[in-house]
Amino acid sequence: MSERKKLLQVIDLKLHFPIYGGLLRRQVGAVKAVDGVTFDIFEGETLGIVGESGCGKSTAGRAVLRLYETTAGSILIDGVDIATLSQEELRKKRPAMQMVFQDPQASLNPRMTVAGIIGEPLDEHTNWPRAKKLERIYELMDAVGLNRDFANRYPHAFSGGQRQRIGIARALALNPRFIVCDEPIAALDVSIQAQVVNLLEELQEQFGLTYMFISHDLSMVRHIADRVAVMYLGKIVELAPVSRLYDHPAHPYTEALLSAVPEPDPSLERRKDRIVLQGDVPSPANPPKGCNFCTRCPKVMDICRETEPVTVEVAPGHFAACHLIPQTAGQTGGAEVEHNQTRIQQGEVV
Amino acid sequence: MPDGATPVLDVKDLKTVFSTRSGEVHAVNSVSFDLRPGELLGVVGESGSGKSVTMMSLLGLLPSPPAEVREGTVMLGDIDLLAIGEDKLRAIRGRDVGFVFQDPMTSLNPVFTVGFQICEPLRKHMGLSKAKARDRAVELLELVGIPDARRRLDDYPHQFSGGMRQRVMIAIALACDPKVLIADEPTTALDVTIQAQILELVKELREKLGMAIIWITHDLGVIAGIADRVMVMYGGQVAEHGPVREIFANPAHPYTRALLRTMPKLTGTRDAKLRVIEGQPPILGRHPTACPFMARCAHAFERCGTENPQRRDVGNGHDVACHWDHQGVPV
Numbered sequence: 001m002s003e004r005k006k007l008l009q010v011i012d013l014k015l016h017f018p019i020y021g022g023l024l025r026r027q028v029g030a031v032k033a034v035d036g037v038t039f040d041i042f043e044g045e046t047l048g049i050v051g052e053s054g055c056g057k058s059t060a061g062r063a064v065l066r067l068y069e070t071t072a073g074s075i076l077i078d079g080v081d082i083a084t085l086s087q088e089e090l091r092k093k094r095p096a097m098q099m100v101f102q103d104p105q106a107s108l109n110p111r112m113t114v115a116g117i118i119g120e121p122l123d124e125h126t127n128w129p130r131a132k133k134l135e136r137i138y139e140l141m142d143a144v145g146l147n148r149d150f151a152n153r154y155p156h157a158f159s160g161g162q163r164q165r166i167g168i169a170r171a172l173a174l175n176p177r178f179i180v181c182d183e184p185i186a187a188l189d190v191s192i193q194a195q196v197v198n199l200l201e202e203l204q205e206q207f208g209l210t211y212m213f214i215s216h217d218l219s220m221v222r223h224i225a226d227r228v229a230v231m232y233l234g235k236i237v238e239l240a241p242v243s244r245l246y247d248h249p250a251h252p253y254t255e256a257l258l259s260a261v262p263e264p265d266p267s268l269e270r271r272k273d274r275i276v277l278q279g280d281v282p283s284p285a286n287p288p289k290g291c292n293f294c295t296r297c298p299k300v301m302d303i304c305r306e307t308e309p310v311t312v313e314v315a316p317g318h319f320a321a322c323h324l325i326p327q328t329a330g331q332t333g334g335a336e337v338e339h340n341q342t343r344i345q346q347g348e349v350v
Numbered sequence: 351m352p353d354g355a356t357p358v359l360d361v362k363d364l365k366t367v368f369s370t371r372s373g374e375v376h377a378v379n380s381v382s383f384d385l386r387p388g389e390l391l392g393v394v395g396e397s398g399s400g401k402s403v404t405m406m407s408l409l410g411l412l413p414s415p416p417a418e419v420r421e422g423t424v425m426l427g428d429i430d431l432l433a434i435g436e437d438k439l440r441a442i443r444g445r446d447v448g449f450v451f452q453d454p455m456t457s458l459n460p461v462f463t464v465g466f467q468i469c470e471p472l473r474k475h476m477g478l479s480k481a482k483a484r485d486r487a488v489e490l491l492e493l494v495g496i497p498d499a500r501r502r503l504d505d506y507p508h509q510f511s512g513g514m515r516q517r518v519m520i521a522i523a524l525a526c527d528p529k530v531l532i533a534d535e536p537t538t539a540l541d542v543t544i545q546a547q548i549l550e551l552v553k554e555l556r557e558k559l560g561m562a563i564i565w566i567t568h569d570l571g572v573i574a575g576i577a578d579r580v581m582v583m584y585g586g587q588v589a590e591h592g593p594v595r596e597i598f599a600n601p602a603h604p605y606t607r608a609l610l611r612t613m614p615k616l617t618g619t620r621d622a623k624l625r626v627i628e629g630q631p632p633i634l635g636r637h638p639t640a641c642p643f644m645a646r647c648a649h650a651f652e653r654c655g656t657e658n659p660q661r662r663d664v665g666n667g668h669d670v671a672c673h674w675d676h677q678g679v680p681v
Contacts, residue, residue, distance in 0.1 A: 052541035159630050189396040189631070190568060194612040194624040201623070216541065223614035223624060246616065260546040261616055262571030266594045269575040276550050277543045280511045 006076075007178055007210050008041040008064065013073035013083075015056075015063045019285060031285045033059040035234035036073070041178070046204070046211040048225030048242070050218055050257070054281055056234040058102075061180045061214045065097050066090060077178070095125050095174035102183035104163030108155040114141075114166055115151040121173040140169040143206070144199060161192035168199065172207070180212045185220065197224055218261050222246055227317070230254045233292040234284050236311075240318035250320035252299045291323065299324060357384035357425075358529050358562050359408075364422035366400075366407045369415055376634045377403045377417075379586040382661075385530060390556065390563040392577030392594070394570060394609075398631050400586035401566045405532050409447060410439050426530070445475040448523030448561075452535035454515035458507040464491075464518050465503030471525045490521040493558075495551055513544035517551065524559070534566045549576060570613060574598060579667075582606050585632045585642025588661060592668030602670035605643045641673070649674055 016030035034056045041047045049057045062068050064075055066082050074081045082093055098121075101107035108117055115137050122133045138148050144165040155163055164184060171179055181200065185193040197220060203209060215221050221228055222242060229239040230253065238251040249255045256275040263269055277296045282288055288295050294304040303323050311321040366378035378400045385391050395401040406412050407419045408431060424431040426446060431439060443449070451457040459467060468490060469483040478486060484503065491499035494517040507515055516536060523531055533552075537545040553576065556563065567573060573580055573594065580597045582590040582605065590603040601607045611625040629646040641647070641654040651673070659671045662681065675681050 052543060161630070190570075190609060191396060191612060191627040191631075194626040195628075198624050198626060218542070219614040219616050222616060223620060243620075256543060258616065260542040262545075262549070262569065262575045263616055264570035264574050264598065264610060264613055266574040266598050269571070274546060274550075276546050278547075280513060280544070281541075 005043045006040045007043045007078065008212075009074075009076040010037060010039050010064060011074045011076070013037050013060070013063060013075065014071040015059055015068055016071045029285055031283075032234045032287060033284055034063060035284075035287075037229075037231070037234075037236045039229055039236060039239060041210055041212060043177075043210055044204075044208055045226040046213050046224055048221035048228040049212060049214045049231060050216060050221050050228060051231035052216065052257075052281060054233075054284065055231040056284065057214045057216075057231050058182050060231070061099070061182050061212055064212065065099055065180055067099075095121070096176055097178045097180070098171035098174070098176040100164070100167050100171050100179060100181045100184045103187050104160055104167050105155075105187070107167055108163060110155055113152050113154055114146070114158075117155070117166055118169045118173055121170060125174055136173070140172055143172065143203065144169045159192075160188050161195055164188065164196050165199065168196075168203070172203065175207070176209070178210045178212070180214070182214045183216070184213075185217070186215070193220065200224070218258060230257065233281060233287055235292055235321070236319075237293065237322070238318075238320040240314075240320075244315065244318050248315075248318075250314045250318065250325055251293075251322050252297050252324070253293050254320075256298070291321075355386050357386050358427065359385040359564075360423075360425040361404075361408065362423045362425075364404060364407055364424065365420045366403055366412070367418050367420050369418065376638060377586050378407060379634075379638055381422075381583075381586075381588055383581055383588065383591065385562045385564060387529075387562055388556070388560045389578045390565055390576055392573035392580045393564060393566045393583060394568065394573055394580060395583035396568060396631055398585075398634075399583040400634075401583045402534050403586075404583070405534060405564060405566060408532075409443050409449070410436065411443075411449075441475070444471045444523075444528075445526040446529050448526070448528035448531045450516070450519050450523045450531065450533040450536045453539050454512060454519050455507065457519060458515060460507055463504050463506055464510070468503075468518070468522050468525055471522065475526045486525070487521075490525060491518070493524070493555070494518070494521045495547075496521075512540055513547055516540060516544075516548055520548075520551070520555075524555070524561075527559070528561055530562050530564065532564045532566075535568070536565070537572065538567065538569070545572070552576065570598075570610065582609075585638070586634050587638070587642060587658075588671060589643065590668075590670045590672075591661070592664075593666065596666050596668045600668070602664055602668065603643075603672050604647050604649050604674070608646075608648075641671075651680070653680065 013034055014036055015034040016032050018027045019029040019031060021028040037060060049060065051057045063070055070083045075083045082090060118137050118140055119133050122128060122136060137151065141148050141151065146162065146165050185196050188196060204211060213221065213224055225242050227241050228245045229236045232253050238254045249258060256277050259275040275298060279296050282295055290306050291304040291309050294300050297304065301323060309321045309323045311319050312325055314320050314325055362382045364378055364381045368375040368377055381404050393401045408424050419432060422432060465487055468487040472478045472483040472486055487503055488499045491502065496502055496514060496517055510518060537548050540548065565577060577594045580592065580594050581588055582603065584605050590606050601610055608627045612627060614624060627646050632642045638658050641659050644650045644654040653673050659673050661669045661671045663669050673680050
């Protein structure tokens with residue numbers, strides 16, 4: 001895998017939202033939305049990020065595009081660390097990295113026409129003449145399967161699936177290389193979800209796009225992703241190629257998550273030995289000591305409440321952070337968490 | 351599920367119409383179904399298929415105007431809910447029929463304690479004293495698995511997590527021992543691991559209390575796990591209805607078949623491409639004279655445009671509204 005080019009390298013990324021309190025509004029704590037995640041995305045692949053609400057998957061997605069100022073860590077796109085770029089230099093990088101949002105209703109300005117929405121990135125980043133812009137807008141509408149005749153309509157005239165197509169066309173306007181899709185199908189009906197996912201896949205093939213696909217829908221991620229990262233409470237607990245993760249999950253959380261998904265097959269459903277996790281996800285402002293998952297883990301041991309597990313490579317390209325996984329030689333102990341985290345670079349055998 | 355038992359709820363030819371500025375919207379069109387004691391009927395459909403409007407029509411929960419329940423009978427035992435009028439209906443809602451809504455945050459009142467909201471139906475419908483209602487409320491919270499129930503009665507909804515709030519909603523719906531529980535997308539707003547907890551809880555409660563449940567969802571996976579019978583709705587009509595195993599093993603309506611195919615699976619081979627249902631759900635503008643699924647159906651032919659198919663029995667308690675039969679021959 002070493003010949004594959006890394007488009008994006010995220011190293012020990014942290015994003016903490018401060019909590020202010022008390023009489024003087026001093027900072028009294030922080031919501032550790034993303035707390036030290038490390039991963040790579042190769043050119044042309046789709047990395048799926050799954051997890052429950054509040055696990056930090058959306059925040060991670062936005063932080064990767066530097067829509068939030070990061071607390072620590074670096075985000076390398078083509079070797080350039082965008083976490084420390086000045087606003088001006090960052091702006092020049094923006095065309096290469098775009099985003100598709102969850103709610104196509106809220107992410108489109110209701111007072112702009114479709115042409116205005118899709119053309120806005122062009123207004124911002126190019127000084128093309130009007131005719132050329134319009135031509136590009138039509139081209140994009142064709143690419144996402146929208147009728148050109150609707151260019152002057154407003155978002156309210158479209159259905160949810162069509163609105164999501166508008167959002168995708170806008171993200172494509174500047175020929176990006178990398179798109180963060182933040183729950184792009186969560187707000188859509190089942191029969192429309194498949195249409196949008198197929199469109200995303202077609203576009204990926206056509207334009208050689210790289211996706212970070214954030215979703216809570218494990219079945220859909222299995223379909224679209226090449227590799228999948230599972231997040232829990234601000235950390236990546238497991239990262240593996242898609243078939244490996246679904247067939248041989250190494251982390252108890254991944255196991256529980258997979259077993260919780262209801263399958264559309266009554267005989268399978270009733271046979272299934274479901275792992276039902278107790279309780280809720282703890283607050284990221286006050287994560288438990290030791291392993292983040294220790295409060296809900298069905299296989300919890302004493303060590304889990306004391307020491308944070310180290311991320312180890314279970315199999316080539318398959319990483320997990322759990323005390324149950326035997327620490328192999330060369331994969332050193334707990335004190336070197338940070339060191340080890342920076343080594344989780346997929347495709348490289350440490 | 352005793353087959354011949356008298357249904358607790360029997361709905362016939364329900365029609366609900368919304369008057370809008372751009373004309374009438376036929377949201378529910380001649381929907382008929384029954385609910386037998388102790389069974390769980392799953393209602394599946396996309397947004398706009400009429401599944402929620404059907405259930406809200408039963409109990410007069412739709413604002414009128416614009417909504418108007420134009421035709422039909424809804425027999426709860428031997429009372430016709432559509433004929434008895436608002437006052438009597440109010441006595442039935444919450445007592446004989448409990449409701450659980452999708453979003454537990456917006457359906458609980460944020461300015462009252464959870465205890466107050468559970469006690470309200472108990473005092474109104476059952477005439478319990480304050481102290482007795484409180485005791486019963488503690489019992490109910492314990493029943494739905496909320497730890498430290500007595501202390502939590504004085505908490506406000508925002509002090510509960512999403513899953514816990516949905517448990518509170520279920521406790522309220524169960525407060526007066528309803529004969530029928532209607533749950534409208536009760537787990538859609540929840541995470542999968544929390545959804546699994548709620549599904550387990552519902553299975554347990556069914557065994558303990560034995561009420562009949564109508565469970566509305568768009569998630570075929572959830573239906574596969576808990577339902578006894580399934581009703582698939584499309585465009586304000588019942589497309590197909592039957593025992594859960596029948597529906598999943600021998601789906602007879604092209605819509606059900608397509609829906610089952612579009613869903614990616616968690617196990618088995620990965621398809622290179624997802625199968626899609628082309629097109630958009632119908633706009634229910636005119637009184638339907640054609641099959642609502644016609645525009646998206648791969649098998650549509652002339653008759654589908656001129657005649658709205660009626661539900662017909664295909665055996666094993668399974669019926670379907672389609673002009674084609676299993677062998678691909680027009681009926």
